[in-house]
Amino acid sequence: MSDLEREVRAALASVEDPELHRPITDLGMVADVHAGRRGRVRVDIALTTSGCPMRERLRADVEAAARSVSGVRDVAVEFSTMSARQRAELGDRLRTESGKVRGALSIGSPAIYAVASGKGGVGKSTVTANLAVALARAGNKVGVLDADVWGPSMPLLFGTSRAPVVLGGAMMPVEAHGVRLMSTGFFVEGTQPLVWRGPMLHKAIQQFLDDVHWGDPDVLLVDLPPGTGDVSLSLLELVPDARVIVVTTPQTAARQVAERAGRMAADLGIAVAGVVENMSGFACDCGRHAPIFGSGGGDSLAEALGVPLLGRVPLDERLRESADAGVPVMASHPGTVSAVALRDVALSLPLSRPRRSLAGMSLPLSPV
Ligand SMILES: Nc1ncnc2c1ncn2[C@@H]1O[C@H](COP(=O)(O)OP(=O)(O)O)[C@@H](O)[C@H]1O
Ligand SMILES: [Mg+2]
Structure with missing residues (x-):
């Protein structure tokens, strides 16, 4: 040479x-x-x-x-x-070096927040996507696992749909707006239906945690499917030191079903970090706030669960337009009311893993 x-x-x-x-x-x-x-x-x-x-x-x-x-x-x-062999070797290396978010948890593993809701349509995915962008913009390495296997929305919300690169047994997350994404939506085309059977689901969630090269993120956000179904149970079982964020609208009906999601977490011994009230009032440029979906749902849910209300995110046309255009509002209009509210929530989240739940895990540590 x-x-x-x-x-x-x-x-x-x-x-x-x-x-x-x-x-x-x-x-x-x-x-x-x-x-x-x-x-x-x-x-x-x-x-x-x-x-x-x-x-x-x-x-x-x-x-x-x-x-x-x-x-x-x-x-x-x-x-x-x-060559296939080089790829497999590289994939194996990456898999053993880092990227696991469960299993042999070690210092430096990410804080994990699972975003839950009682029902669909309350803005759970929107909240997840924008919290992720806010945390990334604050200098964190952020991963988003779209665990809403029946209605994956991260590819749409982040405006990217290409298939992830697979190296040997390791899947590379797709990066968009500074966030590393993994979604079942990357593996299907267009509006093809996603048909999952019970055991496959658990396996899929496990693979997303184990086989995705997350690359030592500081924080991993998980968009759970609405409700209290199998996927949420699997995920919360697999990562017992996750913390749950419950999203609700201010409406009494939404708040009641959201309480079930919060209670499920509590029953599994998972910490609930708090409640985000979304669609709370319509913020128009005239400065008026109209409570289209009622009011008080966030507060009363937080009280019922004994957790803080992390924030109220107003209905915001800019947010909806950005979402439809495949750009999180946090990236397109970081100064708009909804983005400001979501950023405050993001920056209030502790990024260390809770010590309490680590005690319940079998860590491969021996006393020194
Ligand atoms: N604060 C908000 N202001 C305006 N539109 C919103 C707001 N939050 C969510 N939306 C819109 O509501 C719809 C449902 O949101 P989404 O995040 O997909 O809900 P979920 O994941 O709970 O089903 C989307 O079209 C989204 O753009
Ligand atoms: Mg969703």
Whole structure:
């Protein structure tokens, strides 16, 4: 290897794979560096998958890093694809190194918040998506697991629907608006129905926790299906140190069914972090608030569950428009009333794991 080749390789250590968040030199993606005459350099990058969605971004980053080396005049980036064996090896490595959110929980594992509601349509997914973007914007590494297997909405809310990259046994989350997403919605096309049978569900949730390379997130938000069904039970069993956030509207009827979701968590010994009241009043530009869905639901639910009311999110046309356009309002209009309310909730969430529930888990620790 010539000196120039060595220097270019060293410079490429500053390039991260956009999805794996590791230097490409660590991931075995720099297949070859060849320095020709007059400062011409050719870099061969082995992609994890031929349809790599990040190809152009990688090309630009590799080019810029190589050009930063003095003596380099011209850079050609070529792409090849890893062999099945290389992919499997990389997947195994990633799986053992990090990414597990349950199992051998260790210091540095994420805080997990499961967002629940009594019924659909109260804005549970909207709340989840916007809390995630707010936490990411505050500098946290954030994952969202869309566990609403019958009505996955994260692909729509984040405006992304491409299939996740799978490396050996590890699935890479899809990144959008700074958040790492995993959803059953990524594995089906359009409005194809999702048919799940009981045992498959538990397995799917388990896989999402174990086999997704979450990459050491600070916080993982889980969008639970509405109600108190099997998926919620599976998830809360698998991650007993999750904390539940219950979303309700101010309406008495919604608040009553939401209470069941809160009680389910309590029965399983899961902590309820608090209640978010969504659609509380219509905020119009005239400064008036109209209580379209009534009022008081959040307060009375929080009181019934003995937990804090984390915030009230007003009905906001901008939020709905952004959601329909596939951009969380936290990213498109961070200053609008609903986004401000949601950010306050996000920033009030503790990001350390509760110690209390760790005691109940079998940790592979021995006294020293
Ligand atoms: N605060 C709000 N203001 C305006 N529209 C909202 C608000 N919260 C949710 N929505 C809209 O209500 C609908 C249902 O929200 P969604 O998050 O999908 O509910 P859930 O996940 O509980 O079924 C969506 O169209 C969403 O854009
Ligand atoms: Mg939903």
